[in-house]
Amino acid sequence: MMEEKPKFKTVQEVVAANEGLPERYLQPLTDDREDQPLNGPVPEMDIPSIDLSLLLSSSENGRQELSKLHSALSKWGVVQVMNHGITEAFLDKIYKLTKQFFALPTEEKQKYARDIGNVQGYGSDMILSDDQILDWIDRLFLTTYPKDQQHLKFWPEVPTEFRETLHEYTMKQHAVIEQFFKGMARSLDLEDNVFLEMHGDNARMDTRFNMYPPCPRPDMVIGAKPHGDGSATLLLPDKDVEGLQFLKDGKWYKAPIAPDTILINVGDLMEIMSNGIYKSPVHRVVTNREKERISVATFCVPSPDKEIQPVEGLVSDARPRLYKTVKKYVELYFDSYQQGLKPIEAALI
Ligand code: OGA
Numbered sequence: 001m002m003e004e005k006p007k008f009k010t011v012q013e014v015v016a017a018n019e020g021l022p023e024r025y026l027q028p029l030t031d032d033r034e035d036q037p038l039n040g041p042v043p044e045m046d047i048p049s050i051d052l053s054l055l056l057s058s059s060e061n062g063r064q065e066l067s068k069l070h071s072a073l074s075k076w077g078v079v080q081v082m083n084h085g086i087t088e089a090f091l092d093k094i095y096k097l098t099k100q101f102f103a104l105p106t107e108e109k110q111k112y113a114r115d116i117g118n119v120q121g122y123g124s125d126m127i128l129s130d131d132q133i134l135d136w137i138d139r140l141f142l143t144t145y146p147k148d149q150q151h152l153k154f155w156p157e158v159p160t161e162f163r164e165t166l167h168e169y170t171m172k173q174h175a176v177i178e179q180f181f182k183g184m185a186r187s188l189d190l191e192d193n194v195f196l197e198m199h200g201d202n203a204r205m206d207t208r209f210n211m212y213p214p215c216p217r218p219d220m221v222i223g224a225k226p227h228g229d230g231s232a233t234l235l236l237p238d239k240d241v242e243g244l245q246f247l248k249d250g251k252w253y254k255a256p257i258a259p260d261t262i263l264i265n266v267g268d269l270m271e272i273m274s275n276g277i278y279k280s281p282v283h284r285v286v287t288n289r290e291k292e293r294i295s296v297a298t299f300c301v302p303s304p305d306k307e308i309q310p311v312e313g314l315v316s317d318a319r320p321r322l323y324k325t326v327k328k329y330v331e332l333y334f335d336s337y338q339q340g341l342k343p344i345e346a347a348l349i
């Protein structure tokens with residue numbers, strides 16, 4: 001991994017210092033921007049809501065959900081999932097605790113500050129070069145699963161319910177992802193457990209709490225630069241404030257706001273496993289002048305010892321193998337990501 005530069009202010013600290021907008025956050029002007037300006041209107045994407053409770057049922061309804069899932073993941077690489085078994089009240093609690101954490105005084109949050117060069121903990125976008133253009137985002141990043149990989153020193157003790165709620169959320173998400181991976185396998189006519197097995201016994205979950213403060217120049221500054229997620233992601237986008245956009249055929253579309261659903265994104269590694277049938281969608285977050293925006297993303301990371309490659313059943317003469325075998329992809333991923341490159345391109349044959 002490239003070496004990180006010394007500590008830089010979080011966006012919240014930049015805003016509090018009231019010294020104007022540092023140049024390091026300004027995006028260069030590109031042709032792309034004239035076509036679809038950063039803060040311009042974008043159409044909404046037409047992704048379906050998948051009923052998770054039906055996905056593994058052998059009824060006609062179940063088959064319908066599987067075919068909806070197949071078409072949405074081939075087209076967009078992301079779906080909304082409903083009837084996932086997590087109550088709206090519980091999701092509300094996650095949002096509330098996230099907001100409360102980021103609203104704490106700087107000194108309180110700094111107790112959980114990440115170390116330079118490490119992702120775990122609270123802090124700014126990781127800064128790897130002097131000319132890196134910064135994203136308008138602060139984060140709290142925590143490994144949540146398995147338990148023996150948790151670093152509790154980074155887990156907020158305030159708000160008081162934060163830790164126990166995150167434990168509970170992790171277990172609930174684990175159940176969701178298991179069902180979802182089985183459904184994905186079924187939608188490709190594969191054995192239910194193929195994707196679970198590819199993730200391995202030491203699969204990990206990392207949760208990233210994202211905070212995008214109000215930004216004085218949404219036309220010039222980006223919340224999260226365009227990227228594909230390294231691995232499958234469960235995302236709770238802000239319930240009120242838009243900002244998340246997905247790229248398809250060179251055009252940006254905004255994600256719908258649907259408070260009771262979870263967005264599940266295929267990510268690069270599942271694109272590789274599915275031999276490119278399911279796409280890892282490129283997405284970005286734009287900023288908002290008046291409102292802060294929060295989101296909670298959980299990444300499902302395969303065991304580090306697992307070799308990831310296209311599932312055998314998805315490779316044929318008609319559909320040749322598209323990707324090399326990769327290992328520890330997520331580590332390799334960070335370097336490319338911060339250089340604004342598409343990490344998955346390195347995996348293409
Ligand atoms: C991410 C991400 C989207 C959002 O954390 O990888 O894409 O809505 N977040 O904040």
Ligand code: NI
Binds near residue numbers: 227228229283
């Ligand atoms: Ni993402």
